[in-house]
Every structure is written in structure tokens, then in C-alpha cells.
Amino acid sequence: MKENLCKIYCSPHLHSSETTTKIMFYVILSLIPAILGSVYFFGFYVLNVIFVSVISCVLSELLFQILMKRRKVLFDGSSIVTGILLALVLPPRIPLWIAGIGGFLAIFLVKELFGGIGFNIFNPALTARAILLASFPVEMTKFINVFDYSVDAVTSPTPLFIMKENINQSLPSLWNMFIGARAGCIGETSTILLLIGAIFLLSKKVITWHIPISYILTVAILSLIFKEKVFYQIMGGGLILGAFFMATDYVTSPITKKGKIIFGIGCGVITFLIRKAGGYPEGVCYSILFMNMFVPVINRYTIPKKFGSKK
């Protein structure tokens, strides 16, 4: 008997060069402009936050795999992405230990306990943020002035807060909103830098336009109808970051194009509802988590019609 020279594989015998790790790498690359921008606006402290969050996520993943006695430790870079995204939705002067807890919650609780990559129901970074907001309401809502690099920087309300509470303070100019010179979470402020990353992801076909465009358009249209300041609604809060980087998370968004549009519209409506009628000035985080729960149902009702099913 001749020895087997090669394992027998099923067709196809060609595969694209796309891998899960490569996709995660592209997402990390796409977030670099926003990270650099946040350092420019809020000082080097934000790098510490990102670092702690990423390390916490990676270690939590490792810890879980050791605890579960997985034969092989799987590392595809998704925990790094979660770590960065979590840091980007935290306030700029968040105590580092809170960021550390957040990373643990995101990976251990929200992702791994549900079965790891591909099986979690909720977006890990956003769920961790929601838990932190409920647990540390003071620290999680302390936003600061831009270009104030000191550790105990002067606090400043976010544009959405100003609009919601009608407090006596002028809104930043639209230009400042666009480039990101306004109070807010670490990575959510700069529309232009986030869009650069988003265009990169779209060009690499990592994400499709369906969720972000339907999401942002819904918010825009609702703002027009209810006579809100449209551009402040779009560029304020975390809408750009959420629409392009959070809502498009593969695992927690619908799998078909039609489903993605429904998901985007749903997110838009709930975001606007929370901002307009809810208790918080910002609703992106909760709206995406809310719509995450609908993903299985949306998937079930958007099964594509097979080829040749007309007539």
C-alpha cells in the first residue's frame, strides 16, 4: 500500500485568501484614524484606556479557554477588536480599573459564556458599556473638554446633552462636530476619521452599506420630521461609530441584506425614540442591543427566495 500523500478534501480545491483573522485585522486598521484623533483631542491618557481594555479582553479570552480546557487556544484577533471598540465608547477620563472590568465583562460574560465567537447574542463591547453605565453612572458620564490633556480635566456636556436638557451653553460648530472637537466618548467624536475607516471597510468588503446607511438615514428622516437639528443628531453621540462599527458586527446582526436593512431601520427608530422621549440623551448603545435580540426573528423571516422559485 502506498502511503497517503495528502489528506482527502471535499471540493472546492481553491479558497479565497480571506480569513477571520484578516477581517479582524482590517477592522483594527480601520479604527486607527479614530484612535489617533482621540489622542489629539483628549490626550495620551486614552491610549492607556485602550491598552487596558484590549489586554483585559485578550486575557479574559485566554482565561476562559484555559478554564474550559479547550484543546487548542483559538486566537483570531476578535478579542482585540472588542477591546478597542469598548475603549472607544468609554469616557476619556474613565478610571483604568473600570476599563479593565469592562473588557472582562465583554469577553467572559457576553461572548464566551454564550459559546464564543459566532454564538453570542449581544454585541460584547456595547453590552459591557451598558453594564458599566448602570454600575458606575458617575464615572461613565463624565465627559471633558477637548484639548484639555490634564488628568482632572474640566468636564463639559456633550452636544446631545445640551440639546436634550436645553442648558444654557452653545453647541459646538458643525465643523467642530465633523472633525471631532467636541465632548464625548473616546472614539465617537470625529465623524470624518470614523468615515475614513468606514470607507476602508466598505472597500475591503468587510462590511456592506445596508446597516449603516439604513440606520443613519432613519435617524436623519425622523429628525427632519420631528424638527430636530439633523446634522447634530447624526454627528452627535455615537451614531457614526455605532452604525459603521457596532451594528455591523457579523455575529449580532442579521445575515441577509434584507434583514440588515430591517435591522438598521429598527436601530434608527429606537435610537431616535430614546433621544427624543427617553431618559438618556444618547440611545445608540441601547438601540443596537435591543435590535440584537430581534436578529434570530429577522433571520427567520428574511430567508432569500431560492433560484427558480418565481411563477
Place this chain on the structure above:
Amino acid sequence: MFKGGVKLLDFKSLSKDEKIEEFKYPEKVIIPLSQHTGIPAKPVVKKGDYVIEGQVIGEIGGFISSYIHSSISGKVIDILPWNLPTNRKSLSIVIESDGEKKSIEKKQREWLKLESNEIINIVREAGIVGLGGAAFPTHVKLTIPEGKKVDFLLINGCECEPFLTCDYRVLKEFTDEVIEGIQIIAKAVNVKDVFIGIESNKIDLLPVLRNSLKNLKIFLNIEIKVLPEKYPQGSEKHLIKSILNREVPSGRLPIDVGCVVFNIQTTLAIKRAVCDGIPLTERVLTCSGLVGKPKNLKVKIGTLISEILNYCEGEVKYGRKIVTGGPMMGIQIANPDVPVLKGTTGILLLPEEKLPEDIQPCIRCGKCIEICPMFLMPSEIGRYVEHGRYDKCEYLNVFDCIECGCCAYICPAKRPLVDFIKCAKLKLRKK
């Protein structure tokens, strides 16, 4: 144009300019009795019999079956089950050459004087099956069921699988014969309008075909359609969709939308059977990939693949796999000592890919759903197969899958989606 599909690197330049070469007369051939879709042929020779090239050695086993002819002259030395390139076994007739290269008398015929049923009978007796890979008996396809009408005849020259160039070479070198074949098929199925579909990477065939159409006496409206390079353009259903914008209903055949589709080499084989009285005993295939000399070879049916690989300087060693057919739908074989069948379009030596050892989880990116040309949900079917929920796979129309491999090609987690789908089909059929 059809929705879905993928753009592939075609690797055709390796063998595109290699003229069709006649492979040496084999010393021994192994001719399986089950090379086609349907019932295996019945052997009509015994061990020790003397046969000549073109002699019937296997008789048609039913309606959906085919005759089998000897491809060389010599002695039947054994009749035994042998491995096929499809990794199954079939009763096979082993013939050893006597070196005399004798063949049956070739009867010249005028196809214009033949009736439709006469043509179909000649095709049947010549043992012609679809040479594009599926090997469906051609006489069955030519027999139009009562109540159906054929509006269009489509000639499939897409050859959308990477590496393969045999149909391209045949169309280039035997253009007149292929066009004669088209006219014969058109007469057999009584149709006037013909489309020849080629992919844009074979655009240089356009002047060749036009020239041939100008010089021959043509009784039909033949139009050449240049289609974009997209896999699986050569799938019957997608070819019809691209050329005529008709969608073959799920579970039905092209005839249900008034079309019949024939492969280039099948057309050539029909011409040779009808006009020159030559039964199907050889075919052109491409030997390419990591071989020293990629070639397009005219090979006797039953020649061992190992001999062809040797001739093309393809060294079988660790980390290389042998694939029969194209890289997207072809079958990897464990042992090269298997014979060339009527449906063997290519022999490829490919590098073993670095795929994950364990099955990775689906990250639900939805790319497979986006590109599935049958609009199925391969990722979901895969997940259900992993959990043994085959009933759910049926609900997700797993039987509509054409196993083109686009989903597994694009999958970032490199999940064996075609494996899953084949498994689901098998389990559901067994039930």
C-alpha cells in the same frame, strides 16, 4: 447576467496555448461500466475475448444508461471492480493492447438525410454522454418529452472552471466540426435558434467562430454570446439565465423553459458519431496545475491517470493533491491508478491548502449567502448539519444546491460548506 457567483483567478494561461496533443496509444485500458449518470452498462464480453477499437463491450442497461465501447484493440484480460475517479467502485473491463490498433469500420453518413429519431439512435449507440462532467446520457436529453417544445438550443462554451482549457482548444481547432454538430443537434430537437455562450476570457474565439459560420452552409440562426467571466457561468441554469433571462424552476429541467444545453465536446462527439460513424472512445482533457508541462490531451477512455500525470511531468509527492475535473467541483483522488472516464474534463495537480484542522465556528458574515448563485443560505445549512438537524436543511432547500463551491471558496472561517451540504443530501436521501 445571473446574481451571485464569484470572480476567480482562471489559471488558464498555463495550458491555453497548448495545441491538442494525441496521447500515446495505451498498452492497457480499464473501462468502467458505470461512467455515466443512471444504470450501469451490462458487460457483453468475457475474459479472453478479442475486441477492437469501437466495439461494444457494455450494453445499455436501461433508458437512462449508455453503451460502452472498447477504446483500443486487444484482449480482455479481466473483468473486475475498479476504483473510479469519483472514489466509488464500478465493474470494469481491463483490456490489454495487441499493438495492432485495429478499429471498427467507420460508416460515413449524410446527416441532412437523417430523421430526428435516426440521429438520436446513432447518438445512443455511440455511447455519447454529456462531456462537461455530469455524464448524463445524451440520447435522453435529445429525446424531447411529448408536449414540450424547444425554443432555443444553447451551446455551452463557458468552461468557467479555472485551469481547464480543453473545450476552448476543441472549439478553436475543430470549429467547423462543432458547428456541424450544432446543426445536427438542432435537427434532432427541431429548433432554429441557437446561442453559443463563451466567457469573455475566450474572446479570441469570436473571429474563429464567425469565420467558420461564414464559410459553412448554415441552416440556423446562430448567435454568439460573450458572457462576463464569473463562476459558475457554465452551470446550465445560470447559462440560460444569462443568455435568455429565463429561470429554470426549482427541481425542473432546462426543457421546462424551452431550452436544451449541450457542451462543446458533446457536440463534437455527436458530429463524429453521426457523420463519421465514430463511437465515443476518446476525449480531450486538460492536465494542468503543478505539472511540468501542462497540456491539452486527446486521451482514450480508460487510460490510467497516473500515466497521463507521468507524461505531463507531474510529480505526485507530499503536499500535492490530484484532482479530476476542475478545482471548484472536481474530486480529489487518493490513488492515481484510476481510469479516465467519459466525463473527466481535467487532471490537476494542486498544492495542498493550509486549511484549519478543526472546523472553525461560523462568524456569520453572510458572504456565502450573498454570493450563492442558487440564493440559498449555506452558512445556516452548515450550522444545522453540525447539529444533526437535517430536516431544517431540507426546509432551507438543500436539494437545490448545485455544489458549485462558491460558498466554501469565499468563507473566511474556511468552513467545509460543500462537505456539509453533501452530507445533508446523503442523510436526507437515505431516510
